[in-house]
Amino acid sequence: MDLASLDSYRLPTDAVPIHYDLKIRTDLKELIFDGTVAITIRFAKDTTAIVLNVFELELGTASVVVGGEKLIPTAQSINTDTQRVTLSFAKPFLTGTEAVVRMTFWGKIPGLSGYFKSEWEHDGVTEYYTGTFFEPTYARRAFPCWDEPALKATFAVSLISRTGTVNLSNMPAFFEGPYEPAQDPLEPAFGAGQDAGEWIITRFEATPKMSTYILAFANGPFAHVESLFTSALTDTVRPVRIYELTTKVLPMLEMMFDLEYPLPKMDILCANGVLGALENWGLIIGDPHTFLFDPKTGATATKKGIVNITSHELAHQWFGNIVTMEWWDNLWLNEGFATLLGSIISDKLHPEWNVAAATVNGSFKFALNLDAKLSSHPVQVECPDANNVNEMVDTITYMKGSSLLRMVSSFLGEEPFLKGVSLYLKEHQFGNSVAEDLWDALGSTSDTDVKNLMKNWILKTGYPVLTVTEAPRRGQHDETLWTVPLSLVTLDSKGTRNIDKTIFLSEREQFIPIDADCSLKLNASSTGFYRVVYQTDTLNKHALEAAKGNVSDMLGLLNDAMALAQADLAKLSNALALMTGFGDAPEYIVLEGIAANISSLLDAWWENPSIVEHLRSLDRHIFVPLVSKLGYDYPSGESTDTAVVRTLAVNRAANARDPSTVAVLKARFTAFMADREASPLPPDLVPVIYKVVSDLFPAPPCCDLSGGQWGVRHGGRQEYDYMWEILKTTKLPAEEGHAALAVGAAEDPVLMAETFDRILQENDNRVVQLLHVLSANPKSRRLTVQFFKDNYDALKVRFETSLGFQSYLQEPFRLLATVEDYEETVAFFKTKDMAKFARWMEQTLETIRINIKYIERCTPQILEWFESWSTSGRSM
Template sequence: MCRRHDLDASGSTINQGREVLPDNVKPTNYALELEPDLEKFTFEGTVAIALDVVKDSTTVAVNDVDIEIQSAKLEYNGQEYTPVNVEHTDDIQTTTWTFKDVIPAGTTATLTIKYTGILNNNMAGFYRSSYKDQDGSTKYMATTQMEPTDARRALPCFDQPDLKATWEVTLVADEKLTCLSNMDVKDTKSLGNGKKSVSFNKSPKMSTYLLAFIVGDFKYVENNDFRVPIRVYATPGNEHQGQFSADLAAKTLKFYEETFGSEYPLPKMDMVAIPDFSAGAMENWGLVTYRVVDLLYDEKTASLDRKQRIAEVVQHELAHQWFGNLVTMDFWEGLWLNEGFATWMSWYSSNVFYPQWKVWESYVTDSYAGALSLDGLRSSHPIEVPVKKVSEINQIFDSISYLKGSSILRMISVYLGEDVFLEGIRRYLKKHAYGNTHTGDLWAALSDASGKDVEKDMATWTKKTGYPVITVKENGNELHLTQNRYLRTADVKPEEDETLWPIFIGLRTKDGVDSKLTFNTRETTIKVPDTDFFKLNADQTGVYRTLYSPERLATLGKESKLLTVQDRAGLLGDAGALATSGYQKTSGLLDLLAGFKDETEYIVWSEIAARIGNIKAAWLFEPKDQNEGLKNFQRDLFSPLAHKVGWEFKSTDDDILQQLKALAFSQAGYSGDEKVVAAAKEMFKKFVEGELDAINPNIRGPVYNIVLQYGENNGEKEWDQVFDAYKNGRTSDERNVALRCLGRSENPANIKKSLEIAINGEVKEQDIYQPIGGLRSHVAGTEALWEWTQQNWDLLVKKLPPGLSMLGSIVVTCTGGFTSDKAIEDINEFFKNKSLTGFDMSLAQSLDGIRAKASWVKRDAEDVKAWLKKNKYYSAEKL
């Protein structure tokens, strides 16, 4: 294929260097009939694609992969034409048919293709998913996951987001099974052989990645409070757990219609729990699919965190029905237009529906922190990342597209004002409904609504990698501010420090917040009315770190009552990041953390826990006495809090108090608080003896982790008991909690078992990461995990094909626990002669993370040691 605007012999072109289809024809409608076989795991399909011929052509090309085309014909002007040549190109996943006669521009044609395929077990395209029925037998369903480029695994198609078309889907299946697609049912016909044909009404114009169809044995619950019916489907016996999501969806769709000034355009909303699912959920228009634990909720057995997660995911996917489905990015470099906005909107709506959760406080320690963590690496990427190849697309479904994208939207919404921001969103959706957009179209709509040049302010944030650290130097009542690129690895090169970001200062003083102060130069000077108290980046809405003098940082720590919860959490987050990268000493961070002993707010305590966790992770391979000293400090902070708030959960506890109790219990327990450990063992004993509700759902995971960590012989016996809780849990959530904890045990036999069950078929491919994740909490597990990865690499690649989404996450899990340059050398040596297709970005980010930890420890090991000794956490009597 040739470069931009250059045609090869077949008429193909690459738009901006991308691997895309030729632009000589465009699809307008698909008439698709599919018949899956749930015993042979195959399917037969016929698709008739209506085409507009844009240029005189002798060829038609479509995307397809892992399907067998049986026949193809082209019809136009009342004539039928068969191709004289067919060519399949594996690397770009296309089939091209050549015809003898020129197809004239302006012609309307129909390409009809008969084909067969495999219901794969890779959770991509048209695939099979298995589950245990109520009688214990294994059953299967056929379902789909098309995003980003796997519709081509289900049918030959024009698999690009900009090539929208309408869809008419027909499914042929056993009469007893449920058939679902994006639209409502048009008619159902009995075929007289135990099968039926279910045809669905024509869809609006939409991209291929939003196509969905499902065949299986389902039951559902329904909510009719919204204009159109909302149903949540699950395997029989589990459907009642869908009521929370159904009720929330009804409220959310109504709220979004009002907020966006745009009606939800489909005649129904179905949401389906899929037993095998690689992501959390997928926003298929009118037929949203979910991982089971992210849709089904059992109030008796699930934690508050699980309820919050489900609420966030449901609201995220429903936001996509407008932002992504109705208006779609032109190409995958605009993915953030979908994911960044849906992430921001899920927090916005959660704040409306659940004000008691104080979600904008937790945003700072969640999405905002996640964005800055990844974007502080050299191997990060811009929000608008140029993607050319199919293999690159899956890798950008990461914290940058989702979390940094949502963080800059939060930043601009504060700067413009929420009402103005949402007015801009309404104008954007109205203008581009059923079409495709670029980022500039969003900025134009926000500019139109605000009267400000939003693109000038925001383009740098989407097109450049990274963010700055703002150094604050005080001179009387003047603050001299300097911006420089921030890197966790503390090795910014001059050529990496050329970007000047537009900075929204957000100055907080005793008089309030000045949200209009900005600068986009290397340096600037601002005045403060009172030098006794000020803080930049009020509520942490600006995407940057702030470096104060040690004296100012200490003052802010003492004046924490003048700071909001977001400010206090952000202050700790900045201090932690700046210690990591050498701007400040780690002893200064430890002093700051120690100064928050009297803190009362859950969010701030969660940030304290995160900061201590980061230090412990970096110091993992350091001498035992240093690690014990850090654990002593952790216990000294959290034990008084745990004993004060307790770990008995009462019906009168508000949601934030429940979270605080769970956090304090876990942190005190992990650091060896004797009373907490004893309480965890007692709860676990009752649970094992058959009292299934002996452990409150909010601390089920911590209890498992504590008994695995502090049980006799490093939890030798407890591992089997937690594993039994995984196998026999009452809900998917209960089983998942147990599975995630197994790696916590340091017992060598248990480490081996945790690794074995990840790949021996005991757990689904979607869950391979779960039993091994906890191994990174200790040295023995981290080392065993890497050894296991090397020994089983070929099997992992087979189970998690590189062209799909999960292998990169496993690579990060299995390598990211190390803390030394030697480990980097070993990892590079292993991957030296291996293909990195599909996970090269993930590997680079993991290595950068290790490099940052190694530099941090080399720089501050003696500093931390001295601090621990000075504060008597290092003494023999405490070990």
């Protein structure tokens, strides 16, 4: 092997792993670990060197056993830049030979990535437990390995730990007992100086063939809730150590894929400090907020999020774990499909949530908005350096990926689509794949050339904007020619709605004959990943008429109108007219879409008091009548849609400073504090009550409260301290989130400064929570930007190995909108090493440029529209 000519980013495949025997000892008292690994490898080429990954570990001298002979390398060198160790030998190993590489290693247990630590407080004492977060390249921080997704192997894990703790891994344990050091020269440190009976060893069954990034193990004083699920395909019964949702989802996924879950058990470990969750095979690890829900106190919105994310991670057990992307450029295959499945499973479990329509106002809209920027990227993007994968963990990879798959499912039909997915999983089971493999499978089950149709959609940035005219029109365009499924909706004079999914636009201009008495709209149910401009008022009216009765179509029109106004392809007045026109719609999803778009306008004009008050007036006009109609109570047996409309209406009215709504919420809270059992707060209203109202708070242990005071938003010291007490002491993840929202809502300068002083002393999850809510508060937004700049180096050291680091820290800048803001942001980032986050930085700067132009162009439009609307007597 010519070491000088090695690829800087990909391991040589002269030797590839077959099986790992991994033994790790965890010391929770000292927060260190050590271990041994014996890796069975096969030589694919003659070579004198073995190269594998390792990073931030101390290594002992390695050895290789081949044909019964133990060999010591002539050189053992570590390159920290490439995160590799190279073992060199005097004589070559021959092609086809198998050998065992044996190594010892030790290291510290860090936070966030690799083999990480979490902490919890028990009887006033801080205790620790550990878990793993190996995606994308952090397994090498825990043990030497071939740390690339295509270099799959089987793993037999043994964990040594202090007596009284629990060990977990991907597979079930087949043995646990006192640890006695083996007569093995690799293991003398394990038993040295330790009292008998102080350590236990847990041995786990070997895994199927899998990638390193989904290997998992954990150690700590764990407790669990156990249930069982029965395979829908084979009646096999497996233990599931987390609530009943998992037992419902796994059989559904088996039936959808026609492929049995292949492992003997499924665990979900909740770990403080983890940002999000990771789909480790058989041992998902994630933040408690992601998985834990109390039906007595949890809000409906919290439950929706937990169902979606749990379904997402469980879908990965097939799409990502059974079949894994060949390399990180196809990460979207894993994440896009799991995101789509999260929505599909949520919809099947809770059809009353209308998840399909909610997607139009969620992931679909977010993806279109980001992909309209020049700094966006294709869903399948070159990623030679796996250490830059974190830059790809964004809206495009997850949400555009899922939106494109949703589009394919729509024009193929769900049954052929799922049959193709099943075929794809079976053909590549326990192996790796690229996007073309999925297109081939879908094509074979649908008799459609999916590969050719989807080529530009995954390899090009952006999407088409279709212009519907009553006469030919030519305009500027880029060079990409898209094949677009038009999914044409027509509504005839009798009110009959028809959808034609057979029409594909494959030329720049195409004539489609329509009956003169028909209304028409493109993109039925908003499944196609594109925007539509209707060139005349008549065509706009036709589209509006065709959309009525279908909430996804209504949302598509509204979201397109908003986005086209921002892009200067339509007037903002069109979108505002749709909001008022749709405001009488009874469906929650439509009202949520209106609210989201009003919020986006508030975000744009957050430093213009006049326009902010106009927008609050629009909020009150739409939502206060709903509060008056629906009230504040949640009677048993009412429909889910009614309940969520009430929650939305109260939130919007209160945040718009409606006096009657605020007064009722204050009275409710006063009664609650006087007698909690007699006057409980509705769980769905707790967040807004915590945020905007209070009176006569009782004194928690940290505080001396006397007299009445305003809520946290209005600057109450007692309320602020009370919310911090909840934040620090509650055991309920949802309540912690509500308290963080309240703390971040403070508008008093002294309290805001105190929050910033406290942030970096909090745990990682809370830092992210607080930065998010402080960025969302207009009064603290600029302070958050300055805090980020002042503490950038500390935040980068703490969070840069976290998946999604860039999205967490992009938040403070995204609503800046002046030339001075832009220049200062450019100057700031010039002083920082942004090599790993170049795309994120460019997206941030482009967003500020767009904001500047949008506000400059549309401020006269929005003021003119509201002046007309106000004089009509419709404002409140």
